[in-house]
Amino acid sequence: MKRIAIAAVAALALLAGCGKRPVLRPADGKVLPPKAQTAAAQPGVGDLLTVPTQAKPSRDDELVTKSTPLQPDRFDLPPPG
Template structure:
């Protein structure tokens, strides 16, 4: 009984993983959003689904490899009373 349950769960997991991969398109009766101002053509569904640079900024992995003295900052002034 236990092996049968495990086999059933495995088959359900495999079935859940085989989703269809068709091109994106609007639902029936709906259309894509209007063309943005000053754009030559309306963006495609794929372009609308791609996040922009503000949504996914690039990561900077530059590591500080050694201690370095800071350069003198002429704008680092003490507070005035």
């Protein structure tokens, strides 16, 4: 019986987290940051929340071009002991 109650409470907690979010806008009495001098227009909320490509670049090339076994290293010695 306890398991059912715990599962029901967990399901309700998860369901409560699925609420509709309001449209983002500045808080009362606050404004968006000023437009940069070189910008053509004032960025909106959506523009400010979008991650630029430089912050999260896409991966478009393979770093390992050929897979070959490593050559033995004569300096790779076990620790003294």
